[in-house]
Amino acid sequence: MGINQVEPSAIREKWLNRYTWAWASWDWGQAAINAVMITFVFTVYLTSELFGDTDHASLVLSQALAVGGLAIALLVPVTGLRADVAGRRKLWIVVNTLILVVICAACFFVYPDPSYLWFGAILIAGMSVVGEFAGVNYNAVLNQISTKATVGKVSGFGWGMGYVGGILALALVLFLFVQPIVEWPGANTDESLNLRWVAILSAAWCLLFALPLFFVIPEAPPSTSKKIPLVQTYKVLFNNIKELWRNDRNLLFFLCSSAVFRDGLAAIFTFGGVIAAGTFGFELTEVIIFAIVGNVVAALGAVLGGRIDDWAGPKAVIVGSLIGLLVAGAGVFFSPKATGFWIFGLLLCLFVGPAQAASRSYLSRLIPEGREGELFGLYATTGRAVSFLAPALFAGAIAIATPLVASGEAQRYGILGILVVLALGLLLLLPIRAPKKAA
Template identity: 85%
Template sequence: MITANGYYASMGINQLPATEPTREKWLNKYTWAWASWDWGQAAINAVMITFVFTVYLTSELFGDKDHASLVLSQALAIAGVCIALLVPVTGLRSDAAGRRKLWIMVNTLLLVLICAACFFVFPDPSYLWFGALLIAAMSVASEFAGVNYNAVLNQISTPATVGKVSGFGWGMGYVGGILALALVLFGFVQPIVDWPGASTENGLNIRLVALFSAAWCLIFALPLFFVIPETPAASSEKIPLKSSYVVLFRRIRDLWNEDRNLIFFLLSSAVFRDGLAAIFTFGGVIAAGTFGFKLSEVIIFAIVGNVVAALGAVVGGRIDDWLGPKAVILGSLVGLLIAGAGVFFSPEASGFWIFGLLLCLFVGPAQAAARSYLSRLIPAGREGELFGLYATTGRAVSFLAPALFSLAIAIATPLVASGQAQRYGILGILLVLLMGLLLLLPIRTPKQVNAS
């Protein structure tokens, strides 16, 4: 684990003496540059994957809405398999080669290109699978970039500040999402100025949103590209591609012998993080399909929800450094279960507003605390490898929430009125969150370094 005099010092950041760890200066140009990537990524997560493009893709423009939801969940399950097979090896190899930033850059640029390709998803059922596969491909590229991005957390924080820094990154992502969604709403969906790009003919305004999101992602990734230094190689050992899985499994075996608590955390977090991801993936779809939100209403809800989520992430990060990440995750999961049940039982849109915002409040702290929990446990020089396993264990069960979401819809379809089956998908997500909560209970909390 990095100390205040470790990587921080190598980047020229002045640290206070070790006797005053609670006064470390954690908000600096490296933190801002790192969090700026999250700000840019918000256009992919909030606009494309959650609240705008997937709502467009699962609308009546592409045929039956329930069928479109099933297609989207199936495409995301395919993406999960690809990530599970490939991500840990890429993290392992970037650690060994010292090319962490390079791979953030490569995968971010790939993500931008895939996002821009969504411009060619025309509003016709024949384009449904094409659009769903592009969303799935964005998910893969985002995860590849995110593994090395998360690994940078230990470079720019110390044990006393990792919770705050992680929460700050998530908070910046939410704020970036707020601004991106506001620009989409007032520039493309309900334009305050009449211009050709706001035309709804052939879905032009939503297809242009894909180009906007690609540009947003690229522009705000640039500070990380230029400010964060490249990592040195962890060792002189060269790992041939064909041997990567052999090395990976050997290290997993060693980790099992050295720190089973970390292995158990990776497994338990895989389940609850899949539930968290499903909330984002299907939140906008449920708002539109179950509660009848228009696209503009979905975006307004998303803007307010991101404000709430940003506050939750920042406050949760401070509680993390005070009480520990496990307490934050458990409290958040309980809150999510209560709020999710409220959404399911709400007969009207007003209930979705109330309980949906409660969901937003608890998602951010759970995500940030899960990342900081792992950061506290990772041996120095193995960040990419273990965040790769973090992604892989998550993606190894990433079929779970989409599968239970679609299974619940399929079971409910012949039993309820037409157009109401989607509501029952919420129960599938809640079941995943409950399983994650139960699996986390026996996991030990990592040692804390209190910070103000």
């Protein structure tokens, strides 16, 4: 029996089943790309003094990510729609995951030399783009393996698996490559071989834990028998948005505001490790330890935020979290020492989890009956439609500060660019009508 034939009551009674495990396993594997490669380890290596001036390296990385974000904005909004129409959702998860694994493994060839800086930055941006292509269809699978009564638990389980997968991947990197507990060839530091081997580990981790989804989750049926040409797909997308403008502007405004503040949330993780190393002088070992602790704090924050969500409503959780993020971000900016980064950086992690979880809960309460798949897909795609914004403002703030401050201090001002994005998302959210609280 295909998964789409499972009775809703059976899914509700046994929500933690082989489909849920297979689906969440992909998020576990993807965590190695996000936590190890894009956030806390490889980007720290890429923006270190091995590649020249650290401010310049940070600027190059943020520029590459901004271009990648623009590509996401132009292409990702239609990829999920086309996969739904053609019934090839899982196919494109498989294809994009394999491409992601290849790009990740190619980072092994980013040698510690300034001439390899742009090569490394382009690979990181490529992983960001391809990972989002896969992620759009991955998020859409949620509606295949859950009902409205279980979607929150299933979604939260996947998110939790991602956090735990990231923690374990970071621990492996720390104890195998950075501070090895046993001597072995992969820990050799000549030409940063140990850090380049991290790319191979991350690629293998991603592929290994994606396999359950490849073989357990069935392909979704096509939503229509008609094929839609690429240009026509954009027309369909814009028609859907116009329909929301006419009939449910509150929902459309939430999609827009959440796209902005979620880009700020993503930037906190993207540039957190870079700022820890470049601005506060963290060694790579300290960055990884901070990342592990930060992931634990974020997971706890998400659980606590979910409980407050049921009591006070998701808008209150998001608004409170964004205000907390602005205060904690300002604390990081004004902190002169690493101790301040530990305190305010962990506060950032504490508020990120609730903001992410409550954002999904907010949308689930706004969706009209029978339109869950369409609007969760639009939520996933619009979430990346402005993904160039935070990297661009991070880069712009550094570029403006570079001639005005001492060498090595400009990177700190990139924090202000991220805070501007979070503040803009908060201002856009405030006038939106709050959904009803959970019963």
